Amino acid sequence: MIQAGIDVVGIGNAIVDVIAHGEDDFLAREGLVKGTMTLIDADRADALYRMMGPAIEASGGSAGNTMAGIASLGGAGAYIGKVRDDFLGQVYRHDITAAGVRFDTPSAAAGPGTARCLILVTPDGQRTMNTYLGACVELGPADIDPDVIAAAQITYLEGYLFDPPLAQEAFRKAAATAHSAGRQVALSLSDPFCVGRHRAAFRDLVDGHVDILFANEAEICSLYETDDFAAAAAAVRGHVAIAALTRSASGSVILAEGAEHCIAASPVARVVDTTGAGDLYASGFLYGLTHALPLPICGEFGSLCAAEIIGHFGARPEVKLSELVAKTARAC
Amino acid sequence: MIQAGIDVVGIGNAIVDVIAHGEDDFLAREGLVKGTMTLIDADRADALYRMMGPAIEASGGSAGNTMAGIASLGGAGAYIGKVRDDFLGQVYRHDITAAGVRFDTPSAAAGPGTARCLILVTPDGQRTMNTYLGACVELGPADIDPDVIAAAQITYLEGYLFDPPLAQEAFRKAAATAHSAGRQVALSLSDPFCVGRHRAAFRDLVDGHVDILFANEAEICSLYETDDFAAAAAAVRGHVAIAALTRSASGSVILAEGAEHCIAASPVARVVDTTGAGDLYASGFLYGLTHALPLPICGEFGSLCAAEIIGHFGARPEVKLSELVAKTARAC
Numbered sequence: 055m056i057q058a059g060i061d062v063v064g065i066g067n068a069i070v071d072v073i074a075h076g077e078d079d080f081l082a083r084e085g086l087v088k089g090t091m092t093l094i095d096a097d098r099a100d101a102l103y104r105m106m107g108p109a110i111e112a113s114g115g116s117a118g119n120t121m122a123g124i125a126s127l128g129g130a131g132a133y134i135g136k137v138r139d140d141f142l143g144q145v146y147r148h149d150i151t152a153a154g155v156r157f158d159t160p161s162a163a164a165g166p167g168t169a170r171c172l173i174l175v176t177p178d179g180q181r182t183m184n185t186y187l188g189a190c191v192e193l194g195p196a197d198i199d200p201d202v203i204a205a206a207q208i209t210y211l212e213g214y215l216f217d218p219p220l221a222q223e224a225f226r227k228a229a230a231t232a233h234s235a236g237r238q239v240a241l242s243l244s245d246p247f248c249v250g251r252h253r254a255a256f257r258d259l260v261d262g263h264v265d266i267l268f269a270n271e272a273e274i275c276s277l278y279e280t281d282d283f284a285a286a287a288a289a290v291r292g293h294v295a296i297a298a299l300t301r302s303a304s305g306s307v308i309l310a311e312g313a314e315h316c317i318a319a320s321p322v323a324r325v326v327d328t329t330g331a332g333d334l335y336a337s338g339f340l341y342g343l344t345h346a347l348p349l350p351i352c353g354e355f356g357s358l359c360a361a362e363i364i365g366h367f368g369a370r371p372e373v374k375l376s377e378l379v380a381k382t383a384r385a386c
Numbered sequence: 387m388i389q390a391g392i393d394v395v396g397i398g399n400a401i402v403d404v405i406a407h408g409e410d411d412f413l414a415r416e417g418l419v420k421g422t423m424t425l426i427d428a429d430r431a432d433a434l435y436r437m438m439g440p441a442i443e444a445s446g447g448s449a450g451n452t453m454a455g456i457a458s459l460g461g462a463g464a465y466i467g468k469v470r471d472d473f474l475g476q477v478y479r480h481d482i483t484a485a486g487v488r489f490d491t492p493s494a495a496a497g498p499g500t501a502r503c504l505i506l507v508t509p510d511g512q513r514t515m516n517t518y519l520g521a522c523v524e525l526g527p528a529d530i531d532p533d534v535i536a537a538a539q540i541t542y543l544e545g546y547l548f549d550p551p552l553a554q555e556a557f558r559k560a561a562a563t564a565h566s567a568g569r570q571v572a573l574s575l576s577d578p579f580c581v582g583r584h585r586a587a588f589r590d591l592v593d594g595h596v597d598i599l600f601a602n603e604a605e606i607c608s609l610y611e612t613d614d615f616a617a618a619a620a621a622v623r624g625h626v627a628i629a630a631l632t633r634s635a636s637g638s639v640i641l642a643e644g645a646e647h648c649i650a651a652s653p654v655a656r657v658v659d660t661t662g663a664g665d666l667y668a669s670g671f672l673y674g675l676t677h678a679l680p681l682p683i684c685g686e687f688g689s690l691c692a693a694e695i696i697g698h699f700g701a702r703p704e705v706k707l708s709e710l711v712a713k714t715a716r717a718c
Binding site: 107 | 406407435436438439440441442443444445454472473474477480481482484485698699700702704
């Protein structure tokens, strides 16, 4: 089949978020590390859910959030990820398709249910995530459609995809297919503990298979096993064409071919829930990159999209990001 | 079983909300009347969902929202409503129980699935609701626990409960049981078209079986078939001990024993989604009433709770309402 032009295809764990408020002492009691993602099994998911407060359900998944953001900006996006043919799977498929993202990966007809992430948002707006991977473990190389990869300017991979075992093969197949077609590969490191679980594999990827790298301070420091951000930033130079390193309220630093661009964070009236901040930064950045905008503008788009997402509960945009970006551009 | 004291027991349709943004022209194309609730069947629910944008899922149901609000204020509440033993039913049970509301009604083990309400929020913040009643049609008199009703100071009934046929019997049994125990009965008219569907029955109830009536302008006008709010307000006098009539941004009017109290609306920075405004007004009002507060204070609590709910997506409070009310009281 001939594919229409795609700006970005995202590959990730297809997860429905279950989001509730949580107090710091609840995290302490349950041994949860604030701001990070922990993998949990079905029994733990049930037990933790019973202890959580009233929640809302919303489609999530790191790369899924990024793709919803790219579509909201007006970009052409596709998504590859695995849900089960259950209620949550229908919700996930509805939401990403209704957002304007192409999603052709068939649902699993057997095995574990659609993945859930139990998210506790503390009063400071930080999110602590507990992921039951469910049907995500069924994603494999057969789900990587080479025509879709070849049609996309950029193949975007979330680091979390290294957790389900089969997905690593899918990951490598996608990267190889993209490069054979003369396309670029982007990777988000996702989480410092995820980097810790797969450090050697990530270093190998960054060395030879990734063109554009997204990481926050903790993740890039974990990759190079240092406490010093400047040292980590220096270490990544030369390994990838572009590194976009995010620093929360301090904005982001973009490293590319000897150049360094410092981008301010966009103002936020009140930080309600930081879930999806990194994912939406990647949306703005990749939209800019696939529309041939200069790197500092790509970074500013990333900041704007991240600021929208942290002003409300949930990790998918509540406004049309194309209008938000246009409004800000006019105000400058 | 001996029951601990309950402030309010709410009886209603147990519904999970599916909330999405919608444009005015979408409502027009689909023949939806803004601000109202339409009953739909399972096929229409599927078709409408396919046309809707990305959504979030959150527990709702008018009386369920009111009870979550009362619990958030620190009140002792119970809820009676019917879900199926499916995924959404588990979500509903989790959310209302985790909010601190007692919920003992057994789930239906067969028949239609848990009810869903497809809500379109237009750019002006108004909500237009499309309800598939599902398992709610299974609620009947057998679900009304006389001990719980007798233990509650007030039995609160949502008018929507008149739509599923068996529930009318449950409704009348609950009201009779409450009065036999020397307790009070409150009713919310819910929706002008719901009033239109059941006008004679509602008039009969208001004449002899309801002590406290909640209605907005459109609902009280529909009950007395007039376009004139003052005429409708005059008509309700003498039929109920207390009538709390809400008027959106114009606040509310409380009529009781010849007295009339006008209550201002609480300020809202930005109206995001009006879903649940009336439900949460009732939370504040009933909390005040069951804690022996003067009627103007009950009305102010109602205004405060309504203002919290319309400032964000969804119809359950995102902050602890007891703290919100305490903060405002200190600021006065």
